Amino acid sequence: MNAPLSERRQAQLAALIDAAERRIAEGGMASLKARDLAADIGIALGGLYNIVADLDELALRVSSRTLGRLGEALTAASDALPLESRDDAVNRLVAIAHAYLHFARDNLKLWRTLFELHLAEGTALPTWAADDQLRLFRHVAEPLALLVPTMDEAQQALAARTLFAAVHGIVTLGLEERLVAVPLTALEAQIEWMVRATCRGLGE
Amino acid sequence: MNAPLSERRQAQLAALIDAAERRIAEGGMASLKARDLAADIGIALGGLYNIVADLDELALRVSSRTLGRLGEALTAASDALPLESRDDAVNRLVAIAHAYLHFARDNLKLWRTLFELHLAEGTALPTWAADDQLRLFRHVAEPLALLVPTMDEAQQALAARTLFAAVHGIVTLGLEERLVAVPLTALEAQIEWMVRATCRGLGE
DNA sequence: CCAAGATTTGAACGCCGTTCAAGACATGAA
């Protein structure tokens, strides 16, 4: 075992993130235990802190990976559709919203940890993590721009954010199993209804 | 100190919830520590578990109180407005949404703990807690019923839930300080825009 | 082959929620 240091570290980091991702997918963020992870990748307990500053950083790295996969899912949903007419734009927004719902459902625990990261009060999140978030909004902003060409860019960004947030809220409550369960198809219908209504409202 | 047991217990429970509420309002759910709370109300550490089964139950009781206050805030916002025409109904929905935003902002940490309760996998939440949630949806359902009188009750309930969820999502992302800050007035405008657009969409 | 530096190790620390044997206390009968 004598690969160059940095390479070895890189491999250890990747293995660690893999293990953490598996653990979170299985049992949520609450099951991210230092001792388990160290055992998973075959190092001593203290060794974790040579790879990663603390478990929060690790959760953040897993989240970044999850955000990446989410972005791919939204891209796949977008690219399948044309974007020429206003109708196309609306259909794309619906498709993106549906893709968001399905990603959240298929990656429930990982998706939830995206919003359970509580960075220690003072510290801001790394720029690479913030960038991932902005990329998501852009998925929405692109078709939206076609619907409201008169808005300036800041307004468009804000509108995209709002639409994203609304869909996010519906998905969040819809997948919250401590409330009355809503069938997936009903959830899809509600999301579509709400996106179309909002788009209609945009024109006025 | 010789009040009847149940009375004494009731007082201890109230004091405990008070202390927990103060702690959460100050530092979020993460600062709900058994030893601090025991000191706050002047009992021994172990004594907590005579009053409450565990800290989760305590967080739930604080949340119930918070939901109660939220309900009052929404009621106050509703009662200030007439409810006769369709326009009245829309205005009420906007007012309720705005009241929700302001409550969340003014009670940030307490409001957030409403959604951070992670009951141990298997156990369902007590009925008294579930009822509080349904009461909230009813605030939205009442004016909504006036807008869509043709829907049956189940459909109306679902629509109310969806509208509530959409507003909730906008508020959640809007108050998330790890993203770009959005001014309060902009948030209000976005919420109003989205509620009105949705209402317009309802008619079609 | 060795010395010096880098890396890994796991025992130990401090903090946490929760438990439970032991002590303090109240109550009613004698």
Add this chain to the structure above:
DNA sequence: TTCATGTCTTGAACGGCGTTCAAATCTTGG
């Protein structure tokens, strides 16, 4: 009043957690 009995309260102790750091182990250039 005195004591026995049942109830409530106490805080030391337990097991588990994230994190640290002196010591052990490896790696490497001379």
